[in-house]
Amino acid sequence: MIGFQYARAGDVTDAVRLMAGDPRAKFVAGGTNLIDLMKMDVERPSMVIDINRLPLKEVEEVPGGGLRIGALVRNTDLAYNALVEERYPVLASALLAGATQQLRNMASTGGNLLQRTRCHYFYDTATPCNKREPGSGCSAIGGQNRMHAILGASDACIAVHPSDMCVAMAMLEAMVRVTGASGERAIPFAEFHRLPGETPERDTNLSAGEIITAVELPPRGFATNYTYLKIRDRLSYAFALVSVAAGLELEGGTIKEGHFALGGIAHKPWRDPQAEAALRGQPANAKTFALAADIFLRDAEGYEHNAFKIDLARRCIMRALSQAAAGTPQSQSSKKIV
Amino acid sequence: MAPYIGTATSRIDGIAKVTGAAKYAAEFNVPGLLHGSVVTSTIAKGRITRLDTSAAMRVKGVIDVLTHENRPPMADNDQAYKDDVAPPGSPFRPLYDDKIKFNLQPIALVVAETSEVARFAASLVTVEYEEVAHVTDIFAARDAAVPIKPPASPVGFTPPKARGQPNRALARAAVRHEGEYYVPIEHHNPMELYGATVIHESDGKLTVYDKTQGVQNVQRYLCGVFGMKPEGVRVLSPFVGGAFGSGLRPQFEAVLAVLAARALERSVRVVLTRPQMYALGYRPAMVQRIALGADADGTLDAIAHDAVTATSQFEEYFRQETGWSGLLYKCANAKYEHKLARLDLPTSCDMRAPSAPTALFALESAMDELAVALELDPLELRLRCYSERDQNHDRPFSSKALRECYRQGAEAFGWNKRNGAPRSMRDGSELVGWGMATGIWEALQMPITVRIALTANGSAEVACATSDIGTGTYTIMAQVAADMLGLPLENISIKLGDSTLPNSPVEGGSWIAASVSNGIATTVAAVRNELLELAKKVPNSPLANAAPDEVKLADGMIVDERDGSRSVSIADAMRHGGVERIEQEETTNPTADDSRARNTHSAVFAEVKIDEEIGVIRVTRVVSAIAGGRVLNTKTASSQILGSVVWGIGMALHEETLIDHKLGRVMNANIAEYHVPVNADVHDIKVIFVHEHDDSNPLGVKGLGEIGIIGVAPAIANAVYHATGKRVRDLPITLDKLHP
Structure with missing residues (x-):
């Protein structure tokens, strides 16, 4: 670990001001990812701005039926929040699919959005990695890439975003509230994370100096027909090979509206409007789900070790949609796939 | 007083461990202790052309940066670097020269006043290399692999000779199965990081706290590497947070810490990071081909077992990978071929039951495939091939209750309810598979010396330089000593993990329980004899005519075994003799009789449930039935097997x-x-110890540290086949391997 300054922000204005004074600073909340990366010399902030005292710890109803989640709400508190459990159970489920109880107790909502990829090469400073060191090359292409992207990758980077929470938020069409020197703005979830393109070092579309203050969920929570299905190389405490957050609105056996987002397969939680359009107005059956999955994966490409994820993703989409349609969401405690 | 041997006695060091009172190698502190951080290579092969430590040296708090260029003298010959269990070859020498032999190789040690400063400064050391092409893939080195040579040293294994006419037997077999199986490199990953604290004493002597499975091995090795006199170095390792074979050979944290302590004449601690521990040894990758030939009735007629295992470019590590096959099953014709593939990696090393889990993954998968070909229940096939003799050496077993393992294991598991057809059993959306496999390991005993000091107040100290790597050695030593000395458990104190204590081999090979328990028995006999001499001198001694083998120690008394009313208390005998303390030290050698094979066995039954579409595998039940001789402590023994199954x-x-x-x-x-x-990956595990009497040593102990892991992987792989109809011959069985 390399020496750094420590500062504590008292409120959002203070945090933004501190950040504006040092472009190499980083905010820290739970520290469950940043501190690890600092120990590995991957992140080398000149200053760490502790935002844990900011008043961003509430989950509040907003007029019109949505929910506003403060950026400092811990993953555990969010997962067991009564409003979330009742109205957005897919989010609660996704949160509980991630990490361990101890990590969820520390990890914050805002930090979860900003967690960095788990690509082996990103973590090992002895290897080339365009995300860590732009221009050095991508070792995962032609290297160990079992965990890597099958959609939206570039020649510069095939890393994936590791979050579970974000997959559910993407499916729910959340809005990310941020504040910077030039004021507040809202970023639709689909536009928050970036694809790697030629600038894989940038994970998100946050502008320099901006801080996440909240995530807002729209009224629609798919609380009746939903699931979060996470498939990984052991039954807990592993990042997703493929995960699916799915929500359906049904009228009889017909899909009125269907959303699904995938984790573990791209540089951001992946949604596909065309695939979802293929659900709309169709019977909630295997044929419909298969068509949607095929559309979703039409451009999928695998590498040496992860080509299996294309077929796995197809199976997971179909299973998740049938779990959602049947009203039998995946349990995160029993590991039996329902 | 109830006997302790054979009971579920809780660990005597348990409270110290859970309260933090038990100190591990990197937890010993002295004033002025310095901290070393290791810089490691980022290439696999070549040489260092430039090593710039100037930036690191400028950091406040950095004392020195040691490299091959400025280190103090170290031995310049291979013999000096050979440890008790070194394989043939030229051992790795840390910080010796500019050569890079593997990635993550230690190339510099930054020594500073705090570990944080040392670690930061280590990140500032810049290195330039001249790289040479490397090979780390066993499949790339496979064709160049060379047959193993029987080692000249007593350590190591001589591959068994072929028997019969295996080629002809294979050719004429009514049913044949041949397959290739692969097990990748695996690392030990003990919870405790490797670390050494070297205390530079005022007289210049070194006290080394090291994470190791053999303090005397490390002590001898350090003396060799640094040309130190034995009395100048004391190595201690009172507690070890798991090692599993990675601490059998001295590791480089100890060398680097001693190097710095000698160079700076200061006390120094070096702790490896988790990634740096991947530069220690590993279970070698293994590519195996097995060919089995059987008669139509399911009796084996031919086994051919070929293996290629990985080692480094500089040492030849191997165990008896192929020989297990012809030992486990009755088969008139057998042949083995074992080759070594040299890779640009550290030398592979022992890892829990070295060679057997990998070899038996192949053999027991192949046997399952043969059972399928024969349309025979896999358990029935094992019974038809049951061997009453070690055919590799044409001798009987000292004991072999494997049949009972099969019977009790199958009964506990409910094996008779198995529908043999693949994909025939279901639980909702999950396919259910039941598989089984056999395990075999060695029951070894090694020379060991034990010292016992008994005081007149009825307390005893039992001392031996062995280690307790978490297996429960402290506890079984206390149990055995308490029973044999006739004293309560709490009156026994155990000293181990100190090179100045009586001689012990490294703690490995499952041999310490048998070695040290019988070693205690020998020394107790000497204590008893001395007590009897004293007891005879007591006025009107009821034991005046007793011979040593006619008395025992019980409840603080020396008692005539033929007439329990004739006894003298230990306290009286010692008081009358004017003796405050009795001390005896005896060496116990295992029997030299090699006319019988000594092995432990197991039968493992596993249930898997697999989601048919997605391939998620859950191991819902395992039954492990063990024939391992006498069980000294049913609690710690059971924990050994549970951990092995996991x-x-x-x-x-x-x-x-x-x-x-x-x-x-x-x-x-x-x-x-x-x-x-x-x-979440671990469900119901049942451990059964079947009764097995063995007279190879007085206590009938065989050792249980390793047998539990053997056979588990093939039992699961066979269950996966039974569930899905898909045979996976390369580990690990990840879900993608079940997809079409």
Whole structure:
């Protein structure tokens, strides 16, 4: 670990001001990812701005039926929040699919959005990695890439975003509230994370100096027909090979509206409007789900070790949609796939 | 006083461990202790052309940066670097010269006043290399692999000779199965990081606290490497947080810490990081071909077992990978071929039951495939091939209750309810599979010396330089000593893990329980004899005419075994003799009789449930029935088997050291990405110890540290086949291997 300054922000204005004074600073909340990366010399902030005292710890109803989640709400508190459990159970489920109880107790909502990829090469400073060191090359292409992207990758980077929470938020069409020197703005979830393109070092579309203050969920929570299905190389405490957050609105056996987002397969939680359009107005059956999955994966490409994820993703989409349609969401405690 | 041997006695060091009172190698502190941080190579092969430590040296708090260029003298010959269990070859010498032999090789040690400063400064050391092409992939080195040579040293294994006419037997076999099986490199990943604290004493002597499975091995090795006199170095390792074979050979943290302590004449601690521990040894990758030939009735007629295992470019590590096959089953014709593939990696090493879990993954998978070909129940096939003799050496077993393992294991598991057809059993959306496999390991005993000091107040100290690597050695030593000395358990204190104590081999090979328990028995006999002499001198001694083998120690008394009313208390005998303390030290050698084979056995039954579409595998039940001689402590023994089964689940489904062969570097060098089972992966595990009498040593102990892992991975793999109809011959069985 390399020496750094420590500062504590008292409120959002203070945090933004501190950040504006040092472009190499980083905010820290739970520290469950940043501190690890600092120990590995991957992140080398000149200053760490502790935002844990900011008043961003509430989950509040907003007029019109949505929910506003403060950026400092811990993953555990969010997962067991009564409003979330009742109205957005897919989010609660996704949160509980991630990490361990101890990590969820520390990890914050805002930090979860900003967690960095788990690509082996990103973590090992002895290897080339365009995300860590732009221009050095991508070792995962032609290297160990079992965990890597099958959609939206570039020649510069095939890393994936590791979050579970974000997959559910993407499916729910959340809005990310941020504040910077030039004021507040809202970023639709689909536009928050970036694809790697030629600038894989940038994970998100946050502008320099901006801080996440909240995530807002729209009224629609798919609380009746939903699931979060996470498939990984052991039954807990592993990042997703493929995960699916799915929500359906049904009228009889017909899909009125269907959303699904995938984790573990791209540089951001992946949604596909065309695939979802293929659900709309169709019977909630295997044929419909298969068509949607095929559309979703039409451009999928695998590498040496992860080509299996294309077929796995197809199976997971179909299973998740049938779990959602049947009203039998995946349990995160029993590991039996329902 | 109830006997302690054979009971579920809780660990005598348990409270110290859970309260933090038990100190591990990197927890011993002295004023002025310095901290070393290791700089490691980032290439797999070549040489260092430039090593710039100037930036690191400028950091406040940095005392020195040691490299091959400025280190104090070290031995310049291989013999000096040979440890008690070194394989043939030229051992690695840390910081010796500019040569890079493997990635993550230690190349510099930054020594500073705090560990944080040392670690930061280590990140400032810049290195330039001249790279040479490397090979880290066993499949790339396979064709160049060379047959093993029987080692000249007593350590190591001589591959068994072929018997019969295996080629002809295979050719004429009514039913044949042939397959290739692969097990990747696996690392030990003990919870405790490797660390050494070297205390530079005022007289210049060194006290070394090291994480090791053999303090005397480390002590001898350090004397060799640094030309030190034995009395100048004391090595201690009172507690070890797991090692599993990785601490059998001295590791480089001890060398680097001693190097710095000698160079600076200061006390120094070196702790490796988790990634740096992937530069220690590993279970070698193994590519195996097995060919089995059987008669139509399911009796084996031919076994051919070929293996290629990985070692480094500079040492030849191997165990008896192929020989297990012809030992386990009755088969008139057998042949083995074992080759070594040299890779640009550290030397592979022993890891829990070295060679057997890998070899038996292949053999027991192949036997399952043969059972399928024969349309025979896999358990029935094992029974038809049951061997009453070690055919490799044409001798009987000292004991072999494997049949009873099969019977009790099958009954506990409910094996008779198995529908043999693949994909025939279901539980809702999950396919259910039942598989089984056999395990075999060695029951070894090694020479050992034990000292016992008994005081007139009825307390005893039992001392031996062995280690307790978490297995429960402290506890079984106390149990055995308490029973044999006739004293309560709490009156026994155990001293171990100190090179100045009486001689012990390294703690490995499952041999310490048998060695040290029988060693205690020998020394207790000497104590008893001395007590009897004293007791005879007591006025009107009721034991005046008793011979040593006619008395025992019980309840603080020396008692005539033929007439329990004739006794003298230990306190009286010692008081009358004017003796405050009796001390005896005896060496116990195992029997030299090699006319019988000595092995432990197991039968493992596993149930898996697999989601048919997605391939998620859950190991819902395991029954492990063990024939391991006398069980000294049913609680710690059971824990050994439970831990082994969990590891077997990991071997089957999770474990794999991922190497980027272009970079020649381990990429999942941490326990987040190197997967081992977590709680969710572990369900119901039942351990059965079947009765097995063995007279190879007086206590009938065979050792249980390793037998539990063997057979678990193939039992699970066979269950996966039974569930899905899909045979996976390369580990780990990840879900993608079940997809079409």
